[in-house]
Amino acid sequence: MVSSTEEKIYEAARKVFILKGMDGARMQEIADEAGMNKALLHYYFRSKENLFKAVFKDIFTAFFDKVRFTLLSDATAKEKLIVFIDNYIDMIQANPYVPQFILNEINRDPRVLKSLMFDSGVEPQKILELFVNNPKVNESFKADPRHIIVSILGMVIFPFAARPLLQMIYFNDDQEAYNRFLNERKEIVKNMILKFIEV
């Protein structure tokens, strides 16, 4: 696989930032991971903050679009939720550290979030309208549909974000057992949500 120096830096930064966060990451560690000198990082990205923003923007946008895409399709509300839960868990299993990384950074510096929303042209009001005042959605849900989405996200993301703790106290630190537990969650979450929204 051939990749430019800039791409190597970007990939290394992605790896390190996701694991250590903005505050915990070191430019030296990213340079080591990329197999080159520290100075090159500044040559291509000028500052640590720039590099971080480039990485965070892509990671955040990918996760965010996943949510948005599911909600924009013209499937029924129920179908949307099922597809969403399956896809989202698949995606997190492929990138298990990403949710905690995003949670950490949006709390560390919410300004980054605002500029991201602005740059990407996403209009919060539009997203809101996908739920509220949407007859197709409202007829399926008794509760404010935002509660449904937040419940799903919480049930799906939390077992990954709190893994070190949960694995230790509820699974005797057995990695394999915890992986099996994670695999079961698709069905659990789907059952829970469907049982709740069917009146």
Add this chain to the structure above:
Amino acid sequence: MVSSTEEKIYEAARKVFILKGMDGARMQEIADEAGMNKALLHYYFRSKENLFKAVFKDIFTAFFDKVRFTLLSDATAKEKLIVFIDNYIDMIQANPYVPQFILNEINRDPRVLKSLMFDSGVEPQKILELFVNNPKVNESFKADPRHIIVSILGMVIFPFAARPLLQMIYFNDDQEAYNRFLNERKEIVKNMILKFIEV
């Protein structure tokens, strides 16, 4: 209110660490918050890491005990869950930044977690037994009861941990509206869980 220098440091450290995390916090900022000089922090706690551990241990233990206490009572499984959800949301509303702080730190350095469990004398195996192989619990739940607990924790904690993002995209950054949303969650989560566990 009178409080010793050591207590002032501890309280200031608690405030700053919860907001900035171990990596983001600065000893100078803690000193400012406590209204004294940086050197005093080292006089009383010797190092930043020591100070952090003192704070983290207490915060973690308080949250952890809350879970354990609810589970240890001899109420029925259903009663336990209801009390737990109410109490836990109350506690988080009083300390909204704590869950994200704990999540962040257990991922940053899981070793801290292990030494905490060791010091506190908590036996993970015992906690496990509160759920599995407990007839009183098993008769109430179809699913592995750990899925129930993880689902509750996720549904309760996530809206606080992801507040900056959720408030922006689903509530047009309206703080008051988001507070109302948080207040509604007790009933939502209880309904969801009860509907799921009643066969």
Add this chain to the structure above:
DNA sequence: GTCTATATGGCGATAGAC
């Protein structure tokens, strides 16, 4: 473009006066 060497600043930690 890529490297070595170095500047610059900030942070944790300590020395020492009071």
Add this chain to the structure above:
DNA sequence: GTCTATCGCCATATAGAC
């Protein structure tokens, strides 16, 4: 016990040779 002054290190960032 509490302060000021400062050490020593480490991290980001830059200068300059190749």
